[in-house]
Each structure stands twice: as C-alpha cells, then as structure tokens.
Amino acid sequence: MKRHPSLHPLSQHHHFALIQALGMRRAAEAPEGKRAAAAQRQAEKFVKFWHKTGHVHFREEEEVLLPEYARHTRLDQDAGVVRLLADHAEIRAAVRDFERRLAEKSPIEPEEVARVGKLLHDHVRLEENEVFPRIEKIMGEKNLNAMGRGLTRLHSKHDVCEV
C-alpha cells in the first residue's frame, strides 16, 4: 500500500522501530550463554531509542494525527485506534520497567524483551496496515496535506532514529 506523503515521516520512524523490535527478538533467541547479556543490551538500546525519537513519535500520533482524525471520526468507534492507544500505554509502561531495572542493575528477562519486541512490531503493523489506511481514506487529500505540515514540528530537522 502506498503511503500518503503526509504520513511518510511517521512511516520512516516505523522502519527504525521495526529494527528495534527485530533486535529484541534476536536477543531473546541468542544462544543460552549469551542471552541474558544480549537482552539487557537490547533493552538499554530500546530505552535510548525511546528517549531520542520514540516518545516524540508517540506525541506526534497522539497530539497531531489523532486529533485531526477526530474531526472526522469518533475515535472510540475505531477499534484500531483504541488498540493503538492501549499499545502506547503498554509500551510506555515497558520503557519505565526497563529503565527501573537498568537503574537498579537488576536483570531483565529475555522473555520480557521478546514480549516488548513483539508488542512494538505488532503495533507498527497495526498502524501501517490498518489505522493509517483508514485515516488516509477518511481524511482525504486536502486535510492530509494540511496535517502533514504540522506533523513533524515536534521532531528536529536533523533528527535521526538510529541509536
């Protein structure tokens, strides 16, 4: 599916989120002797990614994209949006857990890292395959273009998503 240009910045961030998700899955699948350290390292990477770009991306969706969509649809009538917001809350909680454990220097279970990786992966797929196509269809060209101009105001111009 071809993405409307106004949503390209968000889709670019999604690409980097999927790399994080893959890293989390791979860490949890590492050979047993290396698994715990790999999971810990990947959790650390994800926390960095979150502070660099992830939290801004969530705000762009919550503070720009969804309010514009809300002009056209009651958001609680869109089950995809309800799930999107539930995912956001769960991902924020996971980041906090990772941060707390890292600060306490207590271990982060590889299973937990795998769970968060899958959550992130499925979240991106939900947005790309279900929610964004619906928003594109309902909002229409003119509204999408107007929204696109406001969508990247929170991200700095030179922002890169790699950590």
Ligand SMILES: [Fe+2]
């Ligand atoms: Fe999202």
Ligand SMILES: [Fe+2]
């Ligand atoms: Fe997203």
